[in-house]
Amino acid sequence: MEKIVALSKRRGFIFPSSEIYGGVGSTYDFGHYGVLLKGNVRGEWWRAMLSERDDIVALDSAILQHPRVWEASGHLTGFTDPMVDCRTCGRRFRADQLGELQCGRKPSKHPGEYEECSLTDARDFNLMFETTIGPVKESGATAYLRPETAQGIFINFKNVLQFSRKKPPFGIAQVGKSFRNEITPGNFIFRTREFEQMEMEFFVPPHDAERWFEYWLAERMRWYVELGIRPDHLRLRAHDPEELSHYSSATSDVEYLFPSTDSVGGARWSELEGIANRGDFDLTQHARHSGEKLDYFDQGSGERYVPHVIEPAAGADRATLAFLVDAYDEEVVAREGAGEGERRTVLRLHPRLAPVKVAVLPLVNRDAQPELAREVWRALRALVQAEYDDGGAIGRRYRRQDEIGTPYCVTIDHQSLDDRTVTVRDRDTLVQERLPIEGLPSELAARVAREWRSPKLGGES
Numbered sequence: 001m002e003k004i005v006a007l008s009k010r011r012g013f014i015f016p017s018s019e020i021y022g023g024v025g026s027t028y029d030f031g032h033y034g035v036l037l038k039g040n041v042r043g044e045w046w047r048a049m050l051s052e053r054d055d056i057v058a059l060d061s062a063i064l065q066h067p068r069v070w071e072a073s074g075h076l077t078g079f080t081d082p083m084v085d086c087r088t089c090g091r092r093f094r095a096d097q098l099g100e101l102q103c104g105r106k107p108s109k110h111p112g113e114y115e116e117c118s119l120t121d122a123r124d125f126n127l128m129f130e131t132t133i134g135p136v137k138e139s140g141a142t143a144y145l146r147p148e149t150a151q152g153i154f155i156n157f158k159n160v161l162q163f164s165r166k167k168p169p170f171g172i173a174q175v176g177k178s179f180r181n182e183i184t185p186g187n188f189i190f191r192t193r194e195f196e197q198m199e200m201e202f203f204v205p206p207h208d209a210e211r212w213f214e215y216w217l218a219e220r221m222r223w224y225v226e227l228g229i230r231p232d233h234l235r236l237r238a239h240d241p242e243e244l245s246h247y248s249s250a251t252s253d254v255e256y257l258f259p260s261t262d263s264v265g266g267a268r269w270s271e272l273e274g275i276a277n278r279g280d281f282d283l284t285q286h287a288r289h290s291g292e293k294l295d296y297f298d299q300g301s302g303e304r305y306v307p308h309v310i311e312p313a314a315g316a317d318r319a320t321l322a323f324l325v326d327a328y329d330e331e332v333v334a335r336e337g338a339g340e341g342e343r344r345t346v347l348r349l350h351p352r353l354a355p356v357k358v359a360v361l362p363l364v365n366r367d368a369q370p371e372l373a374r375e376v377w378r379a380l381r382a383l384v385q386a387e388y389d390d391g392g393a394i395g396r397r398y399r400r401q402d403e404i405g406t407p408y409c410v411t412i413d414h415q416s417l418d419d420r421t422v423t424v425r426d427r428d429t430l431v432q433e434r435l436p437i438e439g440l441p442s443e444l445a446a447r448v449a450r451e452w453r454s455p456k457l458g459g460e461s
């Protein structure tokens with residue numbers, strides 16, 4: 001994980017937030033390539049939820065909602081983590097993570113030994129961030145930054161039903177920021193207090209809920225694998241009954257084998273996405289608290305019912321981290337242009353996720369090569385995210401593109417000026433082929449969009 005953190009900063013993916021002021025714990029800013037990468041993760045999620053099917057519609061609800069939303073949803077009373085304080089080291093921990101984190105222990109004077117810590121009893125700590133609506137604090141109403149995007153969907157159920165002409169089974173999807181005052185954030189962007197969720201609430205007839213739950217488990221696993229995550233780094237884990245959230249009758253997590261930055265190190269299975277059967281809990285609660293009818297009348301069967309909800313809830317930041325980690329590779333290759341061995345770092349991102357799809361590089365910065373390269377870049381950027389780079393030795397420019405995961409480098413050389421062909425270098429195989437400039441944008445756009453298997457699985461790139 002240290003390597004990912006270092007590469008993220010060096011190459012402009014992710015920076016620690018407020019760094020010039022010493023940082024604020026576990027908050028991060030996304031740089032240029034991070035914005036593009038996370039944007040592509042979101043884009044692929046929307047593609048799977050909206051473009052490739054016709055039973056889901058989009059929503060973008062407000063972060064600030066009526067405080068009674070959180071009363072009805074159960075978050076005001078139930079969205080808590082058990083917190084303990086250590087009287088020895090003064091730190092705070094989640095009581096349910098103590099064993100796993102080996103926290104609450106600090107090294108004693110003798111190397112390799114720990115002083116046992118002295119923990120307080122666990123007490124419930126509500127994770128919602130409070131704020132005040134209105135210009136004068138005293139007169140303002142207490143409000144909360146949403147801890148999940150899901151409630152914005154439930155409170156719009158009636159609006160969506162009226163305009164969309166959908167009937168169960170159908171879904172409402174939303175991407176946006178959520179906020180949780182986590183007791184122990186950490187492991188880079190894995191757990192932060194401000195994060196982005198990609199959630200979809202799928203409303204189904206009650207008798208069909210289990211079937212749809214199984215369907216979404218398989219669909220969501222497929223999404224990660226198709227975007228290049230190695231299947232042996234992914235698993236589904238069903239929650240034990242005592243782990244279930246207050247609203248859920250069944251939940252399975254998609255887990256990823258994340259490396260760790262904490263003192264224990266190593267890799268451990270951690271939640272990437274939760275898929276829950278929320279039953280009719282949310283619609284029933286909001287109907288009760290708001291007085292609105294939140295049910296569905298099926299004219300075919302003459303039956304009125306409260307739909308049950310299957311919810312795949314993913315984290316955009318956590319997914320971005322998993323894609324980064326899984327793509328990271330180091331290898332020794334022949335130095336391009338020289339031949340002797342050189343170590344390179346390469347992000348083997350799925351081309352659809354790669355922040356930049358094509359880099360256009362004049363071999364030398366003279367002899368009309370930059371002008372032709374800019375012409376090629378202009379044609380390419382109309383179809384794919386393309387970057388022009390004429391700074392420094394060609395080998396170093398290739399390495400830079402490898403480190404941000406650019407699948408193709410187009411090089412304009414002396415021959416290009418004569419016959420309008422270029423070399424196209426493949427990030428994974430390092431093979432260079434000569435292609436005509438004419439038709440290049442559509443050819444490369446097609447390659448980016450097509451089926452892809454990670455070269456680590458032995459597939460072609």
Ligand code: GAP
Nearest residue numbers: 148150190191192195272273274313314315318
């Ligand atoms: N609406 C259900 C819900 O919010 P969750 O399992 O608490 O369920 C869903 O959150 C996903 O949101 C998680 O699987 C994770 O990817 C992401 N997530 C939750 N808390 C997070 C945090 N503190 N930092 C980063 N991502 C988080």
